[in-house]
Each structure stands twice: as structure tokens, then as C-alpha cells.
Amino acid sequence: MHGTSSPMGLPPELLREISCRLHDPADFVRFHAVCKPWRGSHDPTTATTTDYQFLPWLLAPSKPGDDPLKLRCVFSGRSYRFPPPISATMMNGVTSADNTNIRYFTDSPLSPTLHEPVAGGAFANPPLSPHIDRLGKNPSGIIHNDGTLLLYSKYSKCNSSDLYTTEFSASLLHPGNDEWTFVQRTLETPCYGEFYAMYHAGKIIVTMYGNLWLVVMTPSTAATNKDDLLVPMPLWTPRKHDGYYCEYSYVLESRGELLWASVHIKMDYPYQDDDGKGVCGLVRALWMSMHVLEEVTEGSNKLQWVRKDDKSLNDRLFFLGWPNSFSMDASRLGVSGGFVYFLYCDEQGHRQPHERCGVFKYNLIDNMTEFIEWLPQGWDYEMCTWLIPQPTIAPIHQVLVTTPRSNNMIHIKTLCP
Template sequence: MARSQPIARSPDWSVLPPELLQMVARKLPDISDFVKFRAVCTTWRSSACVSDPPPQLPWFLETAGYFNRKNLRFYSLLSGKIHTIPSPNSSGNWLRGPAHDYIILYDTTRCQISLFNPLTGRKVFLPFLDIAWLWHKETVKPVWVGPDPIESGEPVVLLGYSLDFRTGILALYQPVAREWVVIEEPCLCSLRCCYFNGMCYVHEEVTGDTRVIDTVIRKVVHVIPPPPEGDYECNALRGATYLVQSGGDILLVVLHCYDFCNVYLEMADWHFHIHRLDLRSGNGKKPRWVKISSIGDQILFLDEDNGFSLSCRDFGEFRGNSIYFIIRRYDQSLSFLCRYDIEEARAEPLYCPSEKGGTWIVPSLR
């Protein structure tokens, strides 16, 4: 009688060393892969802690149609996949970004602002902000919503207008004290603003000046004139302007278009001019903008109003010195997702799951 062949056994993946599992988990820059990794078994789940996830690439979040929204749609640049997540908390509310981990959610029925994790559904209610203008959703923009503001203690910064549109108001939520700090300045009547290390940088679209506000003493400490006219000149029909914190630098990023109304036809004529803010003064020198030709290993992610920066060192599949941006036609009819290679000075269209607009969020399970 012939001997029976031994039955091949599947390897027991649960016995892999924890340090090896942790190394593999740290190499998963798309959170959907991180979730699948954790679902393999108990050992893998304990080796991939949601409180210490690998660096994540932003997802494009569709924000249009908030009144009847039952699901949220995300698009992953890394996988090229669309993810749909049920989100009853977002129905009838508006969402604002860009953001890390938590996006700004405004409950239109209760006049309540929250930090909202669209992946987990976790909602953190912020104290009531008793300023009437804040409830006009079109006039409120996030300036800074950093990584895990609940645990990090970093402020959440919003920018808006007064009801008469003559004065701008900067509102900083302090997570430790659980209270708002409000700064009112005429120079804040702008949608181009960024925050870094207690300083708020506000770009005045009319004059081109940039004002630096110390949020501790609540005063303007610098007024920086615009770059030379040939490097900066821009108007609503021919481009867009952004202020972005990138690797510790404050950047003035200006998109020049031949014809903004025909944004999808003239992409070959698009160019970004980038300036770094040099705040060093002395020897007769004043703070100024310095034009640069590279942002190194940084990648900028811009929506229609604001943006943030990440390092490509955490994402081997993506090149640095580039800009991913969402732009809307001047007539507000269509939005486009594009990538700009700074070294080659070349823009290219990317697949966009929504023509009605969206923003960026760094996904998180926290």
C-alpha cells in the first residue's frame, strides 16, 4: 500500500516576532491596508496600535451635498480607490478642512462646532462660541487643525468675518483650558492665513502685505510687503494665493494661470511661484519674502483655501518638491484635482471623484 503524502500545513502567521510585525505595520501609508493588517489576528492587532499609526497620506474628502449626505466618500491617492463610509453624524452638517485626524463639523440645527473624525465617527464638542458671524458657514475657514488636537493640546484655529464684513476675527480653541481666545483685527479680512508656533500669518489680498500676529499678546508684530511685482502679481481670474507652513517655514504660494475660467484647457500655462518668509532682521534688514525654486522633500496639499505640508520621506511611492491641489473654476461650476512638479514646472490633472469640491484630511483611527 502506497504511503499517504503528508498534508501541507499553512504557516502560522500569528507566531511572527512582534518587532517584525511592528516594522511591517509602520510601512503601511494607506490606512485601509493598516485596518486589514489589524484584522488578520489578535497578535497582529496588538502589534499595530491605533494610538501610534504609521504616517498616513491624506485622502481627498468630498464635501459637497451636505444637506442629504448619508455617506462620506474618500479618495486615496496611494491606492487609487474610493472608500465610502456611512456617516449619519455628517448629514445636514457642513465639513471644513484641510485637517489632520479631525475635521471641523458645524451642526446647522444646534449651532454647534465639533471636531469630527469621519472614519471613526468620534465627535468632540467644542464650547459654544457666542459670536453671531460664526454661524454663516461660507465665511468661516479652518486655519489650523493639527494632528490629534485632543491629545496634543495644539490649538484649533478658525478664521472668519464680522457680520458687516469689515473686520476679521481669529478664534483659537485651547484644548487644555477648553476655551476660545478671540482676536479681532481689520487685517484679518482674508481667507489666506496659516498658523505656526503661536504666530498667525495673514495675507491681505488687496495690498499683498502679510501681517504676523502674536496670538499670545494678540498684536501685529510684523508687516511684510509683497514680493516684487513680477513674482507675485495675481488676480482672481488668473490664479490663486496660499499661505502654508512647510517644514517650519512659512511659504507664500501663488498659482499663475493664463485663464482661470478655462482651468481645464490651459494647464500647460500654469506655474507656481513660491516664496519663503525670512523673519531675520538686523543690520538694516527687515523681514521679507525670498523666492525659492524647491521645497526639498516636502509635499504641499492644498484645497481651495488652505493647505498643509508633509515629508515624502514617509512615503516612498511619492516624490517631494511637488504640490497636490484642488482648484475650482471661477464660475464655481467644476473642481479639479491636480499635481504640480516644482522642478519641472509642469502641472497634470489627476482623477477626481467629485466635481463639486472637497478637501484633504489625514485619516486616523484615533
């Protein structure tokens, strides 16, 4: 397998075409490890792995005392492990908006840092917020595509039998700026648990179970509540889907729009299992809806959630997780679109000895749910992150080496790091 041509006689153009169709990162690495011509079909000087589109893997939440971080490709059924970050916990992940990288906030003895355990795209960590002490020991966050960094934390407590209060703190840094903007709010919700934050269209978006808050981030309003907006949640149950209630909801940005994806389940679930595994009944019980945030009238400050035409989403794939959900262009993966991948923890399957977390795929066009797999122990539906691996292929170096022979010939050695 040495030489300048492929062992199968394949030209470089064809090798590169084949390589671009490998959407499993493990297959991509194996392909380029076959021989030097196949390895050389990926030229780091003219292309990077960002030219390729890889299927995301699930990253299990890390908890204090965990062994290596666990990654799983649900499309191939393979699991992988990485050395754990220092003092990482499930609550302090800082993801990139496109989910190609994740960092963990670590409160080291010298200074707080963002620790990167999984190799990804190059990103220079900015100096962390001077308000880091006010954010607590385990802030989460998102590094948005324009470089804006949002760090936030929350602390919830129950004030009465039907009301929870959440103290929300956030620090925002725009690219090229040296000064962070800090904001703090007290939010009330009738339910504890569901909570997401992101930066969109110049605002910090805070979503909780019953409502959506828009916190306008300008120097003149960051310290006040006067420009905060409260938007009611979407209507969950159109007439044809009576008998469902909203189980989980996610807010994500896709092609400039803010979408609210919600997972519903039938109120009379569980069914009598007809496969002995508690899968078919759950699949029939799950349903999804998509809404988009729009102005009530153009130029007004009033916003509303409008049901999104599912057919307009048939060229995209959606991956719902925490702390960030995202969409992908289906054509770049060579597959049809209109599918949503999400996790659901079955707490009511009466034939199961304990609750299990599974991966499901929902068809927005046909309104059908498909079961993918039950996840191994350690994956939790609330805290799982979808991560798109970015494998690197080291270039082949040619080095001129003069050997002490009588004819003083120069020999060329090809080195594969």
C-alpha cells in the same frame, strides 16, 4: 487561517514591516483582516496608527441637505461615504493642523458643539468660546499641533466697484487656559474670495488676495490694531515666467517656516486641445512658486516674502486645500519628494460642457505639472479638504472560558471584535 503562525509562514517581524509599507488606509485594513496572525502584527498596546503614514484622501465639501460625506483617494481612484454631521456646511469645518481629523461646528438647540463624523485621533473638545455668538453660525478653524484652537469667521461686502471690506472675527484658546482671546478686524482688499487664517509663531495670520495681515495676539494688543502688520504679497512673475498670473495662493506651516504656495496659469490659456480632453493644454499652462516669510533684518518687525529654493523642498510632499494646507515627510511614504498636490477648476476649457475640478501634481524640481484625475461631481476646488485617515485595528482578545465538561477543562477562545 487559524493558529499562531502566518498561513504563509511569515514571521511577525516581517508582517509588521509589510504593514508599515501600506500607505493606503483601505489596504491597511484589508491586510489586517486576512487572518489572526496578520491582524496580530499590529499591536495597539505598543503601536498606534500614528506610527504609520497614510496618503491623504480628499473630503468633498458638505452642503445643507447633502447625503453622506464623500471621501476620495485620488491615488487609488476609490470613493467612500460617511454619515453626515448635523447641519454641517462647507464653511464650518475645524481641521487638525496635521489634517488627521476634521470636526464640524454645529449650532445645536442646547449648545454649540464640535461634531466629529470621521473617526480620528483622540482629542478632548475644550469648552467653546464665550464669543461664539460674535463669530456667527458657521465659524471655521484649526486645532494646531500644540493644542491651540483657533475659531474664526468672516463677512465680506463690496463697498465700491474695486474695493471689498471683510469683517474678520477670531477667538483663540491656548492649551491649559480657561480664557479665550477675542479679536476683530476690518480688512480691505481689492478682490473678493481668497481668504485663509491660521495661528503661527504667536500670531494670527490672515491672508487675503493682495496682502498678508499679522495680528499680534497678546492681552494688551488683542483689542487694538496698533501691532497689526501688513506684508505685501510675493512677486509672482520672475522674468523667465512672464506671461503668467497668480490664480490661487495658500499659506501653510512646514517645519517651523511659513510658506506661501501660489498656483499660476498662462494668460493666453486655453490652448488648442491636442488630446481632445482639455488636459494637455491645461497641464502646460500651470506653474507654481514657493515663498518663505522672513525678517528683512534680524530682530526687526519688517517682514518680506523671499523665493524659496525649490531644491530645499525635495524631501517633502505638499497638499494644498481649505481650510488648511500641510506638508508630509516623503521618506515616511517611501516615495521621492518635491511634489505639490493641488486642485484646479478648469473654467476655460472650450471643449468642456461645464467646468470640471481636477487634481494635479507639480514637480518643484523639474517645474513640470502632471494631471492626476478629474474629480466626480460634488468636489469643489475652493472648499476641498485633504484628510489623512486614521484607521483603527481592534486587538485580539483571549478569554478564559470554563465549559461544563466532565473533565472541567478550560478552553481558550480568541475573539476578534
